[in-house]
Amino acid sequence: MPPLPPKPPTAAVPPPPAERLRTALPTLVRWPNLVIMLLCMALVRAGLLLPELPLHASLLAPRFGALVLAALLVAAAGYIINDYYDVKIDAINRPDRLVVGRVVNRRKAMLAHMLLSGAGVLLAGWLHPVLGLVTLGTALLLWGYSARFKRVALVGNASIATLTAALVLLPELQLQLARHDSHSVVWPYALAAFLLTMVREIVKDVEDMKGDAQHGCRTLPLVVGVARTKWVTGFFLGCLALLTLGATARLLAGGHWPLGTWLLVLVLLPMAQLVRLLIRADRRRHFHYLSAWCKGIMLAGVLSMALAGGL
Secondary structure, eight states, X not given: OOOOOOOOOOOOOOOOHHHHHHHHHHXXXXXXXXXXXXXXXXXXXXIIIOTTSOHHHHHSOHHHHHHHHHHHHHHHHHHHHHHHHTHHHHHHHOGGGOOBTTTBOHHHHHHHHHHHHHHXXXXXXXXXXXXXXXXXXXXXXXXXXXXXXGGBTTHHHHHHHHHXXXXXXXXXXHHHHHHTOOOOSOHHHHHHHHHHHHHHHHHHHHHTHHHHHHTTOBOHHHHHOHHHHHXXXXXXXXXXXXXXXXXXXXXXXXXXXHHHHHHIIIIIHHHHHHHHHHHHOOSHHHHHHHHHHHHHHHHHHHHGGGGOTTO
């Protein structure tokens, strides 16, 4: 008998819409970044502000939990509105991460942004009017960044860097409002967060040049070129290195070996490697690698707060 003809290949059945939405939502709100934000706020409070208290007393306070929830709601809303405005750019720069317009309807994305932002602002305002105003300013700045600022050289970078520094300062602001005290112990970390975020945001602009150029953005590398952009990046990286080197030297001289050694090995040495990679970078994949290094250094800096209590 003649052999049977082979069966035609069956087309893969796409997952149902609910399943696609469930798997796409974590990408849409950048859950790893939200986890880092949560860790940062927790370590600021437990490691820098209230090291004398047991962890459960400092971290499980209801009002602090409400503040963290408010910050995460506004941040998640910010990621959604950023993707809302960047559908065409992300289709070129990050097609594998495109959610808005492909899995989530743009109108529903805008509604989700407004609901999350509104809930975060109201929750922070319930804690204290000043916290509400700060959170409202954060939500408005995230909207402005997504709609306009990120397309202007250095303005968008400085906006995100400012918001990152504000996140570090937020738990201290809550305590200051409760205690009527203005003494700050967190500002060196906030300044370091600002500088490192500037570095990473500029690096990301170089990585995203192709999509940005096709949609009229005027980011720093598109305005002054990649070579000059690397010099600007080096300036912010040099300021961060000087700040960290001074803190490390002071810690080691004062006998605070655990934190000093941590900063030396896990922050300063990777920063030196980052400088070396920045000098050699001339391809998109190189700048993607630089962005990952910045994330690693940022995580090491956040974790160092656990050793900073009582200094």
